[in-house]
Amino acid sequence: MDFAFSAEDNELRASIQAFIKEHLTEEVRRDLQETVVGEGYTSRARKFLEMIRERGWSAVSWPTQYGGQGRSRIAQFIVEEEFHRAAGLGVGGGGTGAPAILASGTEAQKQEFIPGSISLDIIFCQGYSEPQCGTDLAGIRCRATRVDDTYVINGQKIYTTNAQNSSHIFLMVRTDPGSHRHAGLSVLLVPMNTPGITVRPLWTIQHDPRAPATTTYAEPRTNEVFFDNVVVPASCLLGAEGDGWRVAQRGLNLDRVGARRYLISVMRDEDIVNFLKNGGELSEEKRNDPSVRDKVAELWIEGQVCRLMTMRSLSIEENGGNFTYEGSAEKVFAPEHGVRATEAISQILGPYAQLLNGSSLAIKEGVFAHNLLGAFQSTVNHGSVQVMRDQVARKGLGMPRQKS
Ligand SMILES: Cc1cc2nc3c(=O)[nH]c(=O)nc-3n(C[C@H](O)[C@H](O)[C@H](O)COP(=O)(O)OP(=O)(O)OC[C@H]3O[C@@H](n4cnc5c(N)ncnc54)[C@H](O)[C@@H]3O)c2cc1C
Missing domain, CATH: 1.10.540.10 (Acyl-CoA dehydrogenase/oxidase, N-terminal domain)
Structure with a gap:
């Protein structure tokens, strides 16, 4: 090999x-x-x-x-x-919505959305989470009612990142009002300029003080999106009506895995390696401290594991398979590696590394403190690590669902 x-x-x-x-x-x-x-x-x-x-x-x-x-x-x-x-x-x-359309779209949808995504005339945001359901996505209430050749949408989404710059939303809705949980859900590709859509900013912990440009996961803004009698043609439906759970899971999996996801975490342990190589914020004493060196070696090895886990999922895809729990395993390991690496930096550099941007004593505009916040953020968004663990247990290890 x-x-x-x-x-x-x-x-x-x-x-x-x-x-x-x-x-x-x-x-x-x-x-x-x-x-x-x-x-x-x-x-x-x-x-x-x-x-x-x-x-x-x-x-x-x-x-x-x-x-x-x-x-x-x-x-x-x-x-x-x-x-x-x-x-x-x-x-x-990755992360554009286009892989989901390639996987589940009609020929007309592929012709419409893929060239547009390449030219950046079409930019998707992801409309899954709602105020009462993020982890428990099957609890979606935003509904779309079929009226002749249209759907009429009413409801709310939350944490819709980049909605303010998007031309379309990849919208998960309940199309069967009597349905329960995973059944009766559908995905609609909705133009954001349709009348009745309102976008409101939701500022994150990285907004005030603003994270410096070099921060990983510096997302200062996400959004709430409201749908008030929004009418779209029925041709906006992606996949079959009622099959939204499967369509969305496939799309989320395809979007989740990529070099970007693992680098968000791994670039942080590279920070420590760079301190050791180039000095910078690190004193001579710290650079020669065996416990620092041990920690760096451990984190570096973890970083390589993150990279290989990503490549494994890509390789399955490349060979015509569908990765499932493999992507979830990577979504647990890489963000938690990011937390371990950013925490280690705080410990190695000391208390000043915990000061945010704007403090006169902050190191490098507070980038290490903001990276720490970003690392925690990445354990939640795109599916929390707890939920991903559940996927690994059930789909990877074949364990039964926990009885409540
Ligand atoms: C910065 C940011 C950007 C985001 N962008 C988007 C986006 O663009 N589009 C979108 O649709 N969503 C987005 N999200 C939403 C994200 O997917 C949800 O926040 C996430 O799924 C968690 O849902 P929740 O916030 O409702 O938390 P909750 O579901 O209330 O969960 C809170 C905590 O409890 C844990 N928990 C809940 N249930 C269980 C269980 N059964 N077992 C074990 N632990 C459990 C969770 O793991 C989590 O740690 C974003 C979130 C953030 C923070």
């Missing part, structure tokens, strides 16, 4: 690195970061994203008939890895 990347993949990585070196200026980096608070993409950020698209990297593994490059998931992994590491940017096909 050969674990090495192919010459073609290495070439791809080198060309992306050269591109980043040339075009990712400090200004562009700042503009990309600003987008998340709701001002939309600046012309500089758009131009940078446009250049990525022109090179085919924004859809590297998507089918060629819809404008993708038809390359492997490993190529996608490389694109994601390079852009996330350089700019915290999600590029390459």
Whole structure:
């Protein structure tokens, strides 16, 4: 078995690195970061994203008939890895909603949404969670009533990240009013400019004080989205009516796994390695402390496990399989690794590393304290680690559901 990347993949990585070196200026980096608070993409950020698209990297593994490059998931992994590491940017096909449409959409939906997702004319936000159901997603109340050739939507979503910049929402609704739990749910692809939709900001713990641009998971804003008699054509339905649970689970799994997810956590143990190599915030005494060195070795090994877990899921997908609990296992291990790494940094650097941005004594604009907050955040969003453990137990180990 050969674990090495192919010459073609290495070439791809080198060309992306050269591109980043040339075009990712400090200004562009700042503009990309600003987008998340709701001002939309600046012309500089758009131009940078446009250049990525022109090179085919924004859809590297998507089918060629819809404008993708038809390359492997490993190529996608490389694109994601390079852009996330350089700019915290999600590029390459994961996390966009498009993989779910490729998996469950009609031909017309693929023709409509995939080229649009590549050109960034279509940007999806994810409308799953509601005020009374996040973990317990099967408790969804937002409803869509079929009226002739339309659905009429009423209800509320919460934590809808990036809704302010999105053209569409991947919306999970209850289409059968008499249904219970997982049955009777459907997914609708709803344009955000449909009358009756209201987006309200929900500021996170990273907003005040604002996390510095280099923070991992600096999400300062998510949203509440309200639907008041929103009418959409029935052709917005993704998959079959009532089959929304399966459609959404598949979509969530495909979105969950990627280099980005593991790097969110792993880049934090790399911080410590960099301190040891380059000094910086770390005193000579700390750098030579055996317990620090032991901790770094332990975290580094964990980081490699995160990376391999991601690649395992991609490899299953690449070989025509459907990963299920494998992605959940990675969603437990990587975020918790991020927590362990950011906690270790606080312990190694001492109390000043716990001060947030704005404090005159904070180290590096408080980035380590903000990273710690972000690490905890990533154990909750996109499905909490407790729920992922449950998936591993049931789907991976075949254990029975706990009797309540
Ligand atoms: C920053 C951020 C961005 C997000 N973005 C989006 C988004 O774009 N779209 C979207 O739809 N959602 C989004 N979410 C929502 C996220 O998916 C939910 O927060 C998550 O699923 C948890 O749901 P909850 O907040 O309702 O917490 P709860 O369901 O109330 O859970 C609270 C805690 O209890 C634990 N718990 C609950 N039930 C059990 C159980 N049976 N066994 C063991 N432990 C349990 C959970 O694991 C969690 O730790 C986002 C969340 C955050 C924090």
